[in-house]
Amino acid sequence: MTHLNDAPSPRLEARNLTRKVDGKPIVDRVSIKVFPAEVLAVVGPSGAGKSSLLRLINRLDEPTDGVVFLDGRDYRELPPRELRRKVGMIMQMPYLFPGAVAENIRFGPRQRGEDLSDDEIERLLARVNLPGFSHRDVSRLSGGEAQRVAIARALANNPEALLLDEPTSALDEEAKAAVEALLAEIIREEGLTCVWVTHDLAQAARMGDRVALMEAGRLLRVGAPEEVLNA
Ligand SMILES: Nc1ncnc2c1ncn2[C@@H]1O[C@H](COP(=O)(O)OP(=O)(O)O)[C@@H](O)[C@H]1O
Ligand SMILES: [Mg+2]
Numbered sequence: 001m002t003h004l005n006d007a008p009s010p011r012l013e014a015r016n017l018t019r020k021v022d023g024k025p026i027v028d029r030v031s032i033k034v035f036p037a038e039v040l041a042v043v044g045p046s047g048a049g050k051s052s053l054l055r056l057i058n059r060l061d062e063p064t065d066g067v068v069f070l071d072g073r074d075y076r077e078l079p080p081r082e083l084r085r086k087v088g089m090i091m092q093m094p095y096l097f098p099g100a101v102a103e104n105i106r107f108g109p110r111q112r113g114e115d116l117s118d119d120e121i122e123r124l125l126a127r128v129n130l131p132g133f134s135h136r137d138v139s140r141l142s143g144g145e146a147q148r149v150a151i152a153r154a155l156a157n158n159p160e161a162l163l164l165d166e167p168t169s170a171l172d173e174e175a176k177a178a179v180e181a182l183l184a185e186i187i188r189e190e191g192l193t194c195v196w197v198t199h200d201l202a203q204a205a206r207m208g209d210r211v212a213l214m215e216a217g218r219l220l221r222v223g224a225p226e227e228v229l230n231a
Helices: 050-057 080-086 100-113 118-127 143-155 173-190 203-209 225-230
Strands: 012-021 024-034 039-043 065-070 086-091 159-163 195-196 210-215 218-223
Touching: 012 050, 024 050, 024 065, 024 195, 024 203, 039 203, 050 086, 050 159, 050 203, 050 210, 065 100, 080 225, 100 118, 100 143, 100 159, 143 173, 173 203, 173 218, 195 225, 210 225
Parallel strands: 039 195, 039 210, 086 159, 159 195
Antiparallel strands: 012 024, 012 065, 210 218
């Protein structure tokens, strides 16, 4: 994907984003642009501030300085619920509410007064390769199945962007490969703009159109995967 000729405006932009806790910056003046349908992979050692950066982008935490723009709009102008509809989050360990799979998927749309039909639920479940899982109890799902329900739940909101925090790290090898392939397909088909945090450099190379390297809260490098990962 090239941005050289048409210079599109970024879907997501962090400008000088900073969060200090007890005076210590855990995210330190991070500026990044993520373009429509682009996947920015974020790598870096444990404690580098990768998860903290995602929490700031989704406004689960407040920055002490800097700002995020979504489609050029200061994200503080958006009601948080609207922001979280547009920008979905997939965590390492999905938090599913106790109960049936379908109830988890209905949750987001219901918050805005939209009731998904059984057909819509089934279509979302088919999309994540879980046909017929609607009435399953979430406590009986495997790790890979639970993560796919979390993906379906995010898709139910029709997001523009997804933030993924080590989405395959808690899975065994087989589930990891399946979830990665599924996410790759959905991201491409839906044209989702993504910030994908991973400690797995091979995954960053496979998934990232560009890669950003963080260390001690700072963004050290951002560029083509081969440039950043081989440096
Ligand atoms: N709520 C918090 N309060 C204080 N320190 C925190 C908090 N969250 C994260 N940190 C610290 O911020 C740093 C970055 O953490 P984190 O964003 O989880 O890193 P990563 O995801 O790259 O492993 C770590 O030193 C961590 O201990
Ligand atoms: Mg983390």
